[in-house]
Amino acid sequence: MNRGTSITYEIDGHYNHLYLDIVSSRNQSISRYSDLSPHHASMVEQAEFQKELVSNDSTEKPVGERDIWYPVVDIDMDDSMYGVLELEGSGNYQMNQSQERTLSGSESVVVSFSDLEHWENNFVADKNIMVKDFRIRKRYSHVDKGLEFKIVFLSSDWSGRIVLWSDDTGEKSVVFEEYLQMKNHPWVRKSESGKKERYLKALKGSVDYILRNQVKKKDSRYFQGLNLFYDHDAKTYRQPSWIWTWGPAVSTLLEAAEIPGIAGEYSREFLYQKACEIGEASLRFQLTEDPSSPAYGLVFCRRDYDLRIKNCCMDFLSPPDSLFLAGWGWMALYHKTGEKKYLEATRLLVEQTARLLKTNDDIIEQDYMMPANEWKDWILDEAGFGMKGIAELHRALPEDAYREWGKKYIIQILNCLEREDGLWNRMWTRSTRSVSEISYHTRAMGWAMEGLLSSYQLLNEKQYLEKAEKMADAMLKVQNDDGSWYFVFAEGSENQGIAEKGTAYWSGLLYRLYEYSGENKYFNAAEKALEWCLDNQYWRDDSDGYGGIIGRNPSSGVIYRRFFDLSCTYTSAFVGDAIVRAWKYL
Numbered sequence: 001m002n003r004g005t006s007i008t009y010e011i012d013g014h015y016n017h018l019y020l021d022i023v024s025s026r027n028q029s030i031s032r033y034s035d036l037s038p039h040h041a042s043m044v045e046q047a048e049f050q051k052e053l054v055s056n057d058s059t060e061k062p063v064g065e066r067d068i069w070y071p072v073v074d075i076d077m078d079d080s081m082y083g084v085l086e087l088e089g090s091g092n093y094q095m096n097q098s099q100e101r102t103l104s105g106s107e108s109v110v111v112s113f114s115d116l117e118h119w120e121n122n123f124v125a126d127k128n129i130m131v132k133d134f135r136i137r138k139r140y141s142h143v144d145k146g147l148e149f150k151i152v153f154l155s156s157d158w159s160g161r162i163v164l165w166s167d168d169t170g171e172k173s174v175v176f177e178e179y180l181q182m183k184n185h186p187w188v189r190k191s192e193s194g195k196k197e198r199y200l201k202a203l204k205g206s207v208d209y210i211l212r213n214q215v216k217k218k219d220s221r222y223f224q225g226l227n228l229f230y231d232h233d234a235k236t237y238r239q240p241s242w243i244w245t246w247g248p249a250v251s252t253l254l255e256a257a258e259i260p261g262i263a264g265e266y267s268r269e270f271l272y273q274k275a276c277e278i279g280e281a282s283l284r285f286q287l288t289e290d291p292s293s294p295a296y297g298l299v300f301c302r303r304d305y306d307l308r309i310k311n312c313c314m315d316f317l318s319p320p321d322s323l324f325l326a327g328w329g330w331m332a333l334y335h336k337t338g339e340k341k342y343l344e345a346t347r348l349l350v351e352q353t354a355r356l357l358k359t360n361d362d363i364i365e366q367d368y369m370m371p372a373n374e375w376k377d378w379i380l381d382e383a384g385f386g387m388k389g390i391a392e393l394h395r396a397l398p399e400d401a402y403r404e405w406g407k408k409y410i411i412q413i414l415n416c417l418e419r420e421d422g423l424w425n426r427m428w429t430r431s432t433r434s435v436s437e438i439s440y441h442t443r444a445m446g447w448a449m450e451g452l453l454s455s456y457q458l459l460n461e462k463q464y465l466e467k468a469e470k471m472a473d474a475m476l477k478v479q480n481d482d483g484s485w486y487f488v489f490a491e492g493s494e495n496q497g498i499a500e501k502g503t504a505y506w507s508g509l510l511y512r513l514y515e516y517s518g519e520n521k522y523f524n525a526a527e528k529a530l531e532w533c534l535d536n537q538y539w540r541d542d543s544d545g546y547g548g549i550i551g552r553n554p555s556s557g558v559i560y561r562r563f564f565d566l567s568c569t570y571t572s573a574f575v576g577d578a579i580v581r582a583w584k585y586l
Contacts, residue, residue: 005152005156006150006151006153007180008149008150008151009148009162009164009176010146010147011146011147011149011176012146012147013146014144015140015144015166015168015175016142016168017140017141018143019139019166020138020149020163020164021135021137021164022075022135022136023133023160023161024072024160027071027072027133027135030070030131031069031233031561032067032068033067033305034067035561037233037552037556037561037562039552039563039564039565040552040563065127066307066312067124068122068123068307069122069123070120070121071085071123071131071134072119072235072236073116073121074153074155074158074236075136075154076153076216077113077116077217078138080113081113081136082110082113082138083111083134083137084135084136085109085131086108086132086133087103087129087130088105088106089126089128091125091127091129092125092126093126094311095115095116095122095123096116096123097313098115103125113219117215118216118217119237120240124311124312147164153182156184157183157184157543157544158181158182159183161178162180163176164177196583198534199534199579199586200262202533202537203256203579203580204262204265205547206547206573206575206579207252207262208546209230209546209547209548210226210572211274212237213230214226215227215281220240222240222243224280226240226246226249227239228558228568228570229561229567230544230545230567232542232564232567233566238561239557241303242302242558243300243302244301244318245325246281246282247329247330248570249275249278250328250333251573252572254271254275254333256580272337275332276333278329279329279342282299283342283345285299285301286298286299286348286349287299295368297348297351297352298322299321299325299326300316301318301321301322303315304559305560315369316367316370317367319352319353319364319365319366319386320384320386322386323350323353323387324385324388324389325389326345326388326389326393327346327389327393331389331392335392343396343397346393350389350390353386353390353405353409357409357412362412362415362428363379363412363416363428363430364379364412364413366383377430377431378429379428379430380444381439381445381448383413384413384448384449384451384452385448385450385451386409387409387410387450387451387458388454390405390406390454390458391406391454394406395457406455406458407459410452418467419438421470421474422467422470422471422473422474423471424438424445424448425438426444440489440493441499441502442475442485442489442502443499443505443555445489446505446506449468449513450509452464452468453468453509456516465516472525479525479528482532483527485499486498487499497551497553497554498553499551500568501551501570504533504571504574504575506526507526507527507529508578509526511578515581526582529578533549533575533578534575536549538550547572548569551566551567551571552564
């Protein structure tokens, strides 16, 4: 795993005040929500994607044109450090949901240690405000016997300026300045002697990538959770607030720990520890304080951004997303460690999902919106993947009630979304009881396939295996010769790019289908998809992205950074899952 490094400086002299500025080259050109990718020819098409409804049915009125800037913190700050933003313009702004402030003219704005996250930060500002510079600063007082200071970097691939200056004379006087450039030697991938060695190296790469995405800032709300992306264009890790996506990483770390050969890099105990850290971090987001809340027992699953509403973001608690997290993460931890807190958290979640099933006669709720305190009006095909949590709870506690609730859950979804060809339509709108046509998104159809496979696991009824086979057969017809799928698998959608997340996921799904059906065509398709993933693991000059798989499509960053080069953490988790499943056949 690529770890950060540290350097130590010694400075002599006598000063009333000294200031240490750490100026990272990652902030030389600060990325923004409004950025359009240089990798996609059509700026008009990109701009239209940027206008997509994200937080959707909020009733709040637009508050004016704004943008989000993403200053980067790439050193391990101590609590005496703070950020300094050089701003210009007029209007309102806020950093990471801190208190909103007003700017008029030019100003150096101090951002406290507690208001900063490692890596990506969200600076929301009116369009008239420009961020001219961002740096990390530390102030020393009464230096009279020399000064020794240490800087700990979050990456061993770092460049920028280290500046020590004083204002004792009333003017800024530079005491010390150095331009620093550290660079990992590019990893050279050696030829493998066989498939087992190839899989082992790829699994290590996936584990490495997952672990590098772990949040290390101890006072962060997301401490020990995971960033969702590494952005190769902005060279930063991003989006720690999508908690539901942590589940597959937990499962992959636990399963990888059992593979011979991994122990040479990481011990079984170490990988179990990391999986437990991520699992415990996710437990903090389950709503357990207010039993009267409609979202009681659910998990704060994600934060979406919408520049039209007050805080530019909306938080969601979701039954399907929570169940997916529980099935892949909490129950995997329970099965491996016996820790009952994960079982009890899942039990509460499933019981509350059953409560919600009784409040509607058409389909499960999708998202509870905060702070709007209301449910979305529509439900996506992705809701199918919530069956994972119910099936895994039943595996541990085979109670009839869980089978009954799970059957109701999946039947409602099928009644609303299933098509004659075995695929699913995209969306059900509750208020109008109407369906929106299929999106042909490879990844979204994978979420639906999860619902069918988990339903067969839970119910052991042949109809769900047959439905899974019918859906898989339709997907095999549109699988590319190299094993991948396009982001949109409908004819003529090649310009939307490859579905790297979907291809990784479908590899594991098809291995699972093969385990149930014994049909070799699913094994062969799974293997082709896995080979594409291994061929496209990243091992070039950006060491922070090692082991990931770059996506460049309308959903590179899911809710932003469309068509930019981003690697997704759950893509690597699904690659690891597929390798573990393939390993037994070697």
